Amino acid sequence: MRALLLLCGAGLALVGCDLDGRELLQNYDPETGESLPVTVEDLDRVDDPPVVCAADDVADGRCDVFTGGLGPSDVGSGQLSGATYTFNGTGGRVCVIVDPQSVWRDDKMLDDTGNETTNPLMQDFPYDDGDLDMLAGLASYYTGTPGELMGDFVNDFVDDNGVARRVDLNVCLQEDTFGQTGGTAGRATPEACSFETLANTPYRVALYAFSVPVDDNNLRYAFQVREGACPTVIDECTLRGDRDRAAEGALPFDADNVEDMYCEGFPSE
Amino acid sequence: MSSRGLLRRGVLPLIGLTLLAGCFVEDLPEENLSGQVVVPSSIAQDAREIGMVYVGIFEAWNPEQLGYSYPATGPRVGDNPLGDAQPYGGTSVGEYAYPCLRAVQCEVITGRYASIDDLLEVNPINVEDGDPMSPEQFYDQCQWYYGWNSLAEFRFLGEEALDFREDESGDWVADFQAVHTQIPAGSIVWGFVDNDFTTCSENQGSINRRQSDDGVFFREGTNFGDVLNFPDKYITEGDVVSGQPAVITEDKNEGYRLVLDEVID
DSSP states (O other), rough: HHHHHHHHHHHHHHTTTTTGGGGGSSTTTTTTTOOOEEEEEGGGSSOOOOOOOOOHHHHHHHOOOOOEOOOBTTTTTTEEEEEEEEEEESSSEOOOOOOEEOOOOEEEEETTSSSEEOOOOOOOGGGOOOEEEEEEEEEOOOOOOOTTTTSSSSEEEEEEEEEEEEEEOOOOOOOTSOOBBBBOTTOOOOEEEEEOTTTEEEEEEEEEEOOOOTSSSSSSEEEEEEEEEEEEEOOTTTSSOOOOOOOOTTSSSGOOOOHHEEEEEEEEO | OOHHIIIIIIIHHHHHHHHTTOOOOOOOOOEEEEEEEETEEEEEOOOOOOEEEEEEEEBBBBBSSSSSSSOOOOOOOOSSSSSSOOOSEEESSSOOOSSSSSTTTTTTTTTTBBSSHHHHHHSOOOOOOOOBOHHHHHHHHHHHHOOSSSSOOOOBBBSSSSSOEOTTSSEEEEEEEEEEOOTTTOOOEEEEEEEOOEETTTTTTSOOOTTTHHHOOBBBOOETTTTTTSSSGGOOOOOEEEESEOOOOOOOOEEEEEOOEEEEE
16 A cells, blocks of 8 residues: 555656656747757848948938848857847947837837827737847957857956956947946847947947747847937837738738837728 | 664765865855945044945056046946946945935935934934924834834944944044955955945835835835946045055955045045
């Protein structure tokens, strides 16, 4: 009897082992049961790479938006998916903006005055959202290899007292909610920063996949580099294209995607 | 195997191994550094007037960069107005304490007040009808906010908790200890007094612990996280810095004396 009880107890305890923790990882593909590889993209080598939008084009609102996609990061091994873009400094201030997929609150939209209001026809759907983080700096300080391995701008040195130190040379300084530098935006929310550049000196922007949409493991993003300071207001509609197309009939008024729904609201009669 | 046998052969070796784990020398470069900060009586006549004192251990000293005594900094990065002072470590004398009501939030630090009267004398508070708050009213407010039931529970009050004491020459002296810091020979100890509490962030710290009662959300306030990285952001007119740093010497991690005597104007 005692042995039977012990066996039953052991059996029950083993039930707890029949869980696959990989399902909790962002790079786990439930359809194949395999882990998706990290994707590191060199945007300088793609067919239609981003360009630095000239000040005149910024003023005329004629800047192109680059849209791309990234796979999930491998959190377990510490390998990040991401993309890098290298450009020559202009000798002036440069603004960098990235907007990860897709909309922070699908049940909101902008009204005619540009203020956010409730969209009564939509429910929030967070599973098509992801999060990208952004760093930038002199390309010579970048520790990764474009197209191969994501790095950062943290460099080692030995100080005058012989102590090994680290210095973060990321110039893309974003403020957190307390006004301190070092902040990053969260899910589906754009990030932006501007910094002074040296003329004809290579700078590199690094985009890191912090999280990818649960629904397809593919994080779309919109990206732009432009001369001058960043716009005073940067929101979901500053850059467009960081979304998936909705299935036909899935959205009210046959809208093409949730970003259109948010930025343009209901179509006028 | 009998239970005694199991104990002897299984558990005892395990206990032995556990005890041994505490005997490994990790050779970490970090040490604790201790000493005293001194605020001359010419700077503060009353220890209650001494603001938050920050003490840091830095690579070097550079009084030229800003025109007043300041640590050497790393390169200026991005839009930062100044380079990071990159402290090896540091500490403070006192800490921001939420004084039970928002009227004096970020204005009260521990180790300065012996009693409620002491605190209210330096930080007068008016109640709704315009009269000054009495010690009894302040006590009641703290009893409601924190649930304290005796003065011994007031973490920012107490004769025994005072940081500064008067030395024989009338100056104010307080002990400090910076834990787990590197202290290579040649590095410096430098510090400053934030007299107007610009280092306190009202939007950080613990969440209002009476939120469920009154529905009001706020934070109790605490110091910013980069005070020793970018002290210049917080040093304003009337603050005091150490005019000369204390230089770290080989194999000495205690007994340092830092005089805070250069008033910023």
